Amino acid sequence: MASTEVEREWRAAQLFMAKGPSPTLEFLVDDAKAQLFAFRAQALDGPCPSGQDGNLTTDPALRRKQEAWASLGAMPQVEAKRKFVEFLTTVLPEWKEWSDTHDQSASKCEL
Numbered sequence: 724m725a726s727t728e729v730e731r732e733w734r735a736a737q738l739f740m741a742k743g744p745s746p747t748l749e750f751l752v753d754d755a756k757a758q759l760f761a762f763r764a765q766a767l768d769g770p771c772p773s774g775q776d777g778n779l780t781t782d783p784a785l786r787r788k789q790e791a792w793a794s795l796g797a798m799p800q801v802e803a804k805r806k807f808v809e810f811l812t813t814v815l816p817e818w819k820e821w822s823d824t825h826d827q828s829a830s831k832c833e834l
Contacts, residue, residue: 757787759790
């Protein structure tokens with residue numbers, strides 16, 4: 724996947740996560756939520772800062788997310804974006820249909 728295609732799909736996936744049907748996301752298992760968090764954090768912020776690797780928190784959900792992020796190591800940000808899109812497509816394949824529908828209505832509004 725070319726980097727422009729990665730960016731386009733990344734933006735569409737982020738729009739789905741922000742504006743899509745939230746009940747869909749609620750039914751994801753905690754490990755899937757942690758993995759999405761990790762890929763998103765890596766894509767936006769780069770590697771997990773030391774001290775945020777999950778060792779200092781008592782919240783199990785936050786610990787799982789931070790450990791998932793730390794496990795990505797020095798993965799390049801563009802690779803994290805690609806992995807985010809791939810993982811989202813695996814756990815919620817309907818996101819692309821929602822995105823396509825939303826993109827069509829957004830382009831109609833721009834006319």
